[in-house]
Amino acid sequence: MPADRLAALSGIPERTLRYAILELCSAEELADMKIAGRPAPMYGVAVACHLCTLARGCQQEVIYRRQRENVICLRHRRWIGTATFGPSSSQLDLSRQPEILHAAKRHRRLIRRHGQERVNYYAYYDAERIWQQWPNKIAWDEGFYRRMRIFHGDGWSVAKDGATIHAAAYPQIIALTRLLASPYWRAAAPESLLRPRRFVAELRRTVAPAYFWFPERPYGHYEPLAAWINQELQEQNGPDLADYRDAEIIYRSGDLDGLDLHAYPLEQVMRRIGASEDRSRRLAAAIRSMATTQPRP
Incomplete structure (x- = not known):
């Protein structure tokens, strides 16, 4: 109309x-x-907390557009983040889920620190997508299982898109959002591809203890976090993840010690080891970037 x-x-x-x-x-x-700061049109349609609307005398569901941090009613401790329409039972009771409630407060602190755009439209979006694409043995840590047992008891079986799955995963997604929103950790992510780095160590400590770094493409696709790092590398330096990894092997080998890497014709060296002209330029650019940012051992 x-x-x-x-x-x-x-x-x-x-x-x-x-x-x-x-x-x-x-x-x-x-x-x-x-x-500025409002949800985009046609995005994030959700049902408001039933207890909030009932307290205001409204017997019907109230539909509104929400920001990504509006997944929990902190006043009534209800999960309202899953787009379900129906009775109030579809909005989960979180009174026995302090980790999920804490994650909601942490989400808001991240927004106050880094801004709505950086947190919700980049970091949280990427973190949620990465978590959803991880296999269960990585994504479902002990904290996730503990929260699911609180919801369902032992021996639970739930569809992967169920509301309790989303709610139980929320603390992990916010923990990953913290890393992806932080300029410090975002810069640390692509610093090295040969060994567990600061970023991967912090990710295992705070997000997914079972995470295994694997910067290869066995089926033509990178692992979700490796794909994200690859995108960061291309935005920062230009080279692909495989180029960057190979450049790091050459850089750390010691064969280039004593050379002025910004003046030496690295492209010719790369051609002599069999790289194409385009790849020689990419490898040389990556090595020069490392010479600026990473001291050799």
Whole structure:
């Protein structure tokens, strides 16, 4: 329904309606409106906490657009992050889940520290996608199993897209979000591809103890975190993950010791070891980047 017609029917000014219902606006109108920090139109439709709406005398479900941090009603300790429509039982009781409640507060602290865009539209989005693509033996740590036992008891069996799966995973996803949102840890991620690095050690300590670093492509695809690091490498330095790994082997071998790597014709050396012209340039660029950022042992 057009905004002018809705305004005539409701008696609410058209400008007020446009700010309240962004879907009424065109892309040009949205560009001129002060809506920073609000959910994008048609994104994140969710059901408000049933206990909150009942307290205000509303007997029906209230549908609204939510930001990614609005997955828990902290007042009533309810999980509202899964887009389920139905009775209040679909909104999980978190009164016995302090880790999930703590993760919600941590999520908000990350936003205050790094900003809505960096946390929700980049770090949290990537963390959730990486966690979902990890195999269960990595993603489902002891904390995850403990939270699932609180929800279901021993011997539980739940579909992977179930609400309790999402809720039990939330603390891990926020822990990974912390790493991906931090400029320090984001810079540490692609620093070395040959051995467990600071980033991987911190990830095992705080997110997934069973994580195994594997920067190969056995089936034509990188492991999810390796794929993310590959993207970071390409944005920072240009080379692909495989190029960067091979460049690091050459750089740390000692064969280039004593050379001015920024002046020496590394491209010619790479050609002599069998690399194509394009790959020689990529390897040389990666080695020069390492010479600037990584002292050799």
